[in-house]
Amino acid sequence: xxxxxxxxxxxxxxxxxxxxxxxxxxxxxxxxxxxxxxxxxxxxxxxxxxxxxxxxxxxxxxxxxxxxxxxxxxxxxxxxxxxxxxxxxxxxxxxxxxxxxxxxxxxxxxxxxxxxxxxxxxxxxxxxxxxxxxxxxxxxxxxxxxxxxxxxxxxxxxxxxxxxxxxxxxxxxxxxxxxxxxxxxxxxxxxxxxxxxxxxxxxxxxxxxxxxxxxxxxxxxxxxxxxxxxxxxxxxxxxxxxxxxxxxxxxxxxxxxxxxxxxxxxxxxxxxxxxxxxxxxxxxxxxxxxxxxxxxxxxxxxxxxxxxxxxxxxxxxxxxxxxxxxxxxxxxxxxxxxxxxxxxxxxxxxxxxxxxxxxxxxxxxxxxxxxxxxxxxxxxxxxxxxxxxxxxxxxxxxxxxxxxxxxxxxxxxxxxxxxxxxxxxxxxxxxxxxxxxxxxxxxxxxxxxxxxxxxxxxxxxxxx
Amino acid sequence: xxxxxxxxxxxxxxxxxxxxxxxxxxxxxxxxxxxxxxxxxxxxxxxxxxxxxxxxxxxxxxxxxxxxxxxxxxxxxxxxxxxxxxxxxxxxxxxxxxxxxxxxxxxxxxxxxxxxxxxxxxxxxxxx
Numbered sequence: 001x002x003x004x005x006x007x008x009x010x011x012x013x014x015x016x017x018x019x020x021x022x023x024x025x026x027x028x029x030x031x032x033x034x035x036x037x038x039x040x041x042x043x044x045x046x047x048x049x050x051x052x053x054x055x056x057x058x059x060x061x062x063x064x065x066x067x068x069x070x071x072x073x074x075x076x077x078x079x080x081x082x083x084x085x086x087x088x089x090x091x092x093x094x095x096x097x098x099x100x101x102x103x104x105x106x107x108x109x110x111x112x113x114x115x116x117x118x119x120x121x122x123x124x125x126x127x128x129x130x131x132x133x134x135x136x137x138x139x140x141x142x143x144x145x146x147x148x149x150x151x152x153x154x155x156x157x158x159x160x161x162x163x164x165x166x167x168x169x170x171x172x173x174x175x176x177x178x179x180x181x182x183x184x185x186x187x188x189x190x191x192x193x194x195x196x197x198x199x200x201x202x203x204x205x206x207x208x209x210x211x212x213x214x215x216x217x218x219x220x221x222x223x224x225x226x227x228x229x230x231x232x233x234x235x236x237x238x239x240x241x242x243x244x245x246x247x248x249x250x251x252x253x254x255x256x257x258x259x260x261x262x263x264x265x266x267x268x269x270x271x272x273x274x275x276x277x278x279x280x281x282x283x284x285x286x287x288x289x290x291x292x293x294x295x296x297x298x299x300x301x302x303x304x305x306x307x308x309x310x311x312x313x314x315x316x317x318x319x320x321x322x323x324x325x326x327x328x329x330x331x332x333x334x335x336x337x338x339x340x341x342x343x344x345x346x347x348x349x350x351x352x353x354x355x356x357x358x359x360x361x362x363x364x365x366x367x368x369x370x371x372x373x374x375x376x377x378x379x380x381x382x383x384x385x386x387x388x389x390x391x392x393x394x395x396x397x398x399x400x401x402x403x404x405x406x407x408x409x410x411x412x413x414x415x416x417x418x419x420x421x422x423x424x425x426x427x428x429x430x431x432x433x434x435x436x437x438x439x440x441x442x443x444x445x446x447x448x449x450x451x452x453x454x455x456x457x458x459x460x461x462x463x464x
Numbered sequence: 465x466x467x468x469x470x471x472x473x474x475x476x477x478x479x480x481x482x483x484x485x486x487x488x489x490x491x492x493x494x495x496x497x498x499x500x501x502x503x504x505x506x507x508x509x510x511x512x513x514x515x516x517x518x519x520x521x522x523x524x525x526x527x528x529x530x531x532x533x534x535x536x537x538x539x540x541x542x543x544x545x546x547x548x549x550x551x552x553x554x555x556x557x558x559x560x561x562x563x564x565x566x567x568x569x570x571x572x573x574x575x576x577x578x579x580x581x582x583x584x585x586x587x588x589x590x591x592x
Contacts, residue, residue: 241484
């Protein structure tokens with residue numbers, strides 16, 4: 001019964017499936033050749049079909065089993081060829097080669113129903129044994145090779161992970177750097193803006209300082225203009241009276257010639273006075289306009305004596321307008337012959353006004369502190385020529401300046417006055433005007449409780 | 465004849481007064497002296513005891529102010545009769561006016577001086 005069916009085919013089928021399973025596991029076919037892997041699941045089909053068909057026809061052949069096995073081997077070889085790039089696969093091919101060749105020859109012999117002669121038969125058998133050993137040995141080698149490769153791959157993966165980690169960190173770092181530099185750029189921009197705003201504010205403060213000193217001047221100016229205007233009016237009125245008297249005299253039958261001449265002389269003198277006081281008022285107005293106007297920076301020949309005299313009066317009356325009780329002795333010691341100085345007169349005027357205002361402030365402070373019965377507030381202005389320079393000194397017998405304060409008085413925004421009373425720019429601007437604007441020198445000497453002297457030195461312009 | 469001391473730091477005040485009161489000066493009704501500061505005025509008063517009948521002083525002067533001059537005139541012992549003192553105040557300066565009144569000023573003039581009014585006041589004075 002059993003001789004009628006090819007049962008060995010039925011045995012070969014599951015056996016081949018074991019081979020396929022081993023192949024799948026070893027080479028991880030599900031991942032490497034997914035479609036081929038699925039196809040391999042049908043390897044048992046020919047064996048079962050072969051069994052079924054031959055059973056139906058009652059055909060029995062031992063060769064069928066071998067043919068099926070050869071076909072399976074071919075499938076395995078094909079699989080390995082598909083995996084050519086994987087080194088263990090190439091090794092496996094090499095491992096299978098002797099066995100396959102042996103099986104092929106045996107099948108050929110069986111097919112031709114041939115038998116080898118005695119010595120060759122044992123040799124052929126030896127070949128078969130050797131091929132099995134060879135297969136086992138090389139499969140072991142392939143296995144270790146596979147492990148090695150897996151290790152390498154793992155290592156590569158780790159390295160790649162490390163690389164990726166570094167790359168991520170780099171990206172993070174770059175992001176941080178970008179973020180930081182964006183912040184810095186923003187900060188730089190806002191600083192730049194702050195700087196521009198500060199510069200604008202500074203300009204506004206300089207203008208405010210100018211206007212503040214003009215405000216101090218206003219009362220002085222009003223007083224200074226009122227006086228000459230009064231004279232102009234009075235001399236004009238009195239001249240009209242004189243003319244009336246002259247007319248009366250001339251209407252007389254015998255006019256007094258001497259009186260007529262006297263009246264005419266007075267009239268001439270009055271007209272001169274009117275002109276003189278008119279000009280005085282005009283020059284004060286001009287001075288005020290010059291002071292409030294932005295500096296043209298144009299230098300002209302300037303009479304420092306006239307400038308000192310004008311601003312001394314303005315500063316004094318300015319302070320008196322604020323404090324009626326205040327009074328001070330003004331001394332002028334002006335050089336009779338003083339060379340004209342090439343200077344920006346409205347700038348110098350501002351310097352003088354500032355020095356004089358400070359002087360009056362100092363003497364007023366000392367007076368208000370009280371406790372000095374015989375104290376006479378005195379402000380003195382001196383001009384003189386020293387070598388190639390003209391010197392202007394503004395001296396007061398006020399409170400004096402402490403050493404610590406003296407070192408800072410030319411710094412911008414430094415002020416000892418209560419908040420709101422001083423901008424702290426006066427002396428700083430004065431210093432700039434004298435030193436940078438005119439190539440001169442502004443120095444201070446002071447004794448606490450005794451008084452202060454500011455000295456301005458300006459080079460005399462030499463036309464060359 | 466009434467002697468008047470005018471105290472003002474403006475030198476041209478002299479010319480002005482001499483012309484404004486030319487007829488009175490010529491007729492000898494009024495005589496003017498001039499001082500250009502409070503200090504100078506005090507010196508003049510020391511030298512010319514009881515000659516001066518009226519002091520006409522500006523308030524706003526450098527050095528000794530008109531008010532200080534008034535205080536000194538009123539406090540320093542001087543032979544009688546004490547001079548009348550008329551103060552010239554700036555327009556709207558009420559503080560100075562009150563102070564001057566407290567110090568013993570007899571009368572006030574406001575700047576700019578109305579010479580017609582001043583003339584009337586002067587001629588109305590008893591010793592004129």
